[in-house]
Amino acid sequence: MAWTNKEISALVEPDRAHRKAYTDEDLFELEMERIFERAWIYVGHESQVKNPGDYYLARIGRQPMMMTRDHYGEVHVLYNRCPHRGAQLCSARSGNAGKRIRCSYHAWMFGLDGKLESIPAIDGYDGTNLTIDGEDFQVPKAARAASYRGFWFASLAEDGISLEEQLGEAKTGFDQLIDRAPGRETEVVGECFHMVQHSNWKIFLENQLDASHPGATHESTGIAAQMVERDMRADGRSPPLSYGFLSDFARLGIDGWGKFGTVGHPHGHCTLEGYMGLRPDDPETNAYVKAMYESYGEERAEEILGVNLHHSLIYPCMSIQPPLQQLRTIRPISPTRTMSEIWHFRLKGAPEAIYQRALGYYYLVNSPSTMVNADDLFNWWKVQHGLDSQGGDWVSFHRNAGFDIIDGNLRKSPEGSMSEMPLRHMMHVWRDYMTAEEGA
Amino acid sequence: MGEAAEKLAASDPHAVANVSIETQLAVERFLARQAEILDEKRWDDWLALFTEDGHYWMPAHEDQIDGEGVPNIFWENLDMMQMRINRNNHPQAHSQAPENRLCHVVSNVIIESEDATGDIIVRSRFHCAEYLRYDVRNFTGKYRHCLKKTDDGYKIQLQRADLVNREGPFEYVLQWWV
Numbered sequence A: 001m002a003w004t005n006k007e008i009s010a011l012v013e014p015d016r017a018h019r020k021a022y023t024d025e026d027l028f029e030l031e032m033e034r035i036f037e038r039a040w041i042y043v044g045h046e047s048q049v050k051n052p053g054d055y056y057l058a059r060i061g062r063q064p065m066m067m068t069r070d071h072y073g074e075v076h077v078l079y080n081r082c083p084h085r086g087a088q089l090c091s092a093r094s095g096n097a098g099k100r101i102r103c104s105y106h107a108w109m110f111g112l113d114g115k116l117e118s119i120p121a122i123d124g125y126d127g128t129n130l131t132i133d134g135e136d137f138q139v140p141k142a143a144r145a146a147s148y149r150g151f152w153f154a155s156l157a158e159d160g161i162s163l164e165e166q167l168g169e170a171k172t173g174f175d176q177l178i179d180r181a182p183g184r185e186t187e188v189v190g191e192c193f194h195m196v197q198h199s200n201w202k203i204f205l206e207n208q209l210d211a212s213h214p215g216a217t218h219e220s221t222g223i224a225a226q227m228v229e230r231d232m233r234a235d236g237r238s239p240p241l242s243y244g245f246l247s248d249f250a251r252l253g254i255d256g257w258g259k260f261g262t263v264g265h266p267h268g269h270c271t272l273e274g275y276m277g278l279r280p281d282d283p284e285t286n287a288y289v290k291a292m293y294e295s296y297g298e299e300r301a302e303e304i305l306g307v308n309l310h311h312s313l314i315y316p317c318m319s320i321q322p323p324l325q326q327l328r329t330i331r332p333i334s335p336t337r338t339m340s341e342i343w344h345f346r347l348k349g350a351p352e353a354i355y356q357r358a359l360g361y362y363y364l365v366n367s368p369s370t371m372v373n374a375d376d377l378f379n380w381w382k383v384q385h386g387l388d389s390q391g392g393d394w395v396s397f398h399r400n401a402g403f404d405i406i407d408g409n410l411r412k413s414p415e416g417s418m419s420e421m422p423l424r425h426m427m428h429v430w431r432d433y434m435t436a437e438e439g440a
Numbered sequence B: 001m002g003e004a005a006e007k008l009a010a011s012d013p014h015a016v017a018n019v020s021i022e023t024q025l026a027v028e029r030f031l032a033r034q035a036e037i038l039d040e041k042r043w044d045d046w047l048a049l050f051t052e053d054g055h056y057w058m059p060a061h062e063d064q065i066d067g068e069g070v071p072n073i074f075w076e077n078l079d080m081m082q083m084r085i086n087r088n089n090h091p092q093a094h095s096q097a098p099e100n101r102l103c104h105v106v107s108n109v110i111i112e113s114e115d116a117t118g119d120i121i122v123r124s125r126f127h128c129a130e131y132l133r134y135d136v137r138n139f140t141g142k143y144r145h146c147l148k149k150t151d152d153g154y155k156i157q158l159q160r161a162d163l164v165n166r167e168g169p170f171e172y173v174l175q176w177w178v
């Protein structure tokens, strides 16, 4: 159906959202047009294209894009499409194209910046409307591409607010991921894991800030980890710190997650405070803190380490967890399918043990064998099933509804609550995006 | 790098050792029995297949030579395996209910080396079908086992499983060893 702005607005109420927002195919197309192909969307980290000639594919909304590095070291975000007859230019997920990208179909050659450089038997074009520098014959670029400290985003809309403005204070997530490196730089480790979620992209975002789920969803894993920790201690061995990431699920119980504050930011971003502060008093952590002091001086180092942030959700496309050195980005495929990329980072200059701790989390929570996300994925899939049914039209976000604390342009959960504020907040921003333009 | 990972990295992946028929048979029987234990979810027997410091390893990339300290699909010692068993058997492991069914076939068994103590490095191919909630998924790939010869028969010091689709997107996650 053709949705009017009025009809779209009616899907979002102060404390609930209509199931159609998660299931309707036409709405999904509109989401791609009005949100994903308009807002700043995460493409990738600059270390994914380290060397000249490197490329990395990424989807923005419905568009197949690629991030490239040219021979001057500049990064570009291009459509992965040949201007001749439309063939996809790069088909591997990532690689190095060498000096030029050569289209496999008729061997047109392009610079890594998308510029058409040569066409075989070019005299065939003499006297035609094709010229080698004609605008129609270059690989098109994303309308806008920008990096925030090495994290590349693109917007497919010519105009709109700047990346920095869209990120606002939520950019702290990126700052933390870089500043926590004594060497003041961070880089991706290897390839990402990718996982297909059989659920709407909004369900993933909601889950990131859903404080009342971890103790319930992950109970079995929490208990299993606690049992192993107990057995190891009984043997006189000390369990790895990373097992604590799992046993926390049991330790905190279902209602123990209210102590971590959540904040809603402009443009739909949300932050979760506390949780894994990860500053235990052990020799590895102390060596790391020392390296931070040496690099930044005590005062600045403490300021960086004192930021109380478990993760930043950057609406509509990613979640970044600086203390755990990881980032997840989503690429919606259809109303019921979402691809996620899970990246993991190394902090330059940090002791190896600190990396190993983050790796422990990456493995336990986000590898394809994870005992944690397995239960999340399954719940999301089940939610999608329920929303496809006619057994009810509304998704409830009533927990602590009406009790948000407004602080300037921020919206905060009442202290000690597991408020569904972030879920309501994101849905309201969704409505704003979806109805921003004068529609029918 | 662990001792077994080092041995595996040093072993020629195309080597064909000239072993006795008895050794070949004993190793094939061991691999078939491991597959059967996994299919039948006999977890005490499963744990008993490994040495105290044994690891089950599924690398994320083919060119990895060690599981320690790098991202993997699986990298599990006995403690982690015990955790996975505890968890998958817990009544609240809802994504695992109803339980999946597994069927493994192991074949193309070639022993790469047999040292003076009888320790073995062996490669093989596997196919595993998993049935879960009306869906069948197929996993296939290559195993390499580092086996220690003990009084109690062979024990796995390191099992490496290279999945054919290791870097492909996973439709849903792997909860048991493949």
Ligand code: FES
Binding pocket: A082, A083, A084, A085, A086, A087, A103, A104, A105, A106, A107, A108
């Ligand atoms: S389609 Fe690319 S050169 Fe023809």
Ligand SMILES: [Fe+2]
Binding pocket: A213, A214, A217, A218, A372, A376
């Ligand atoms: Fe979860």
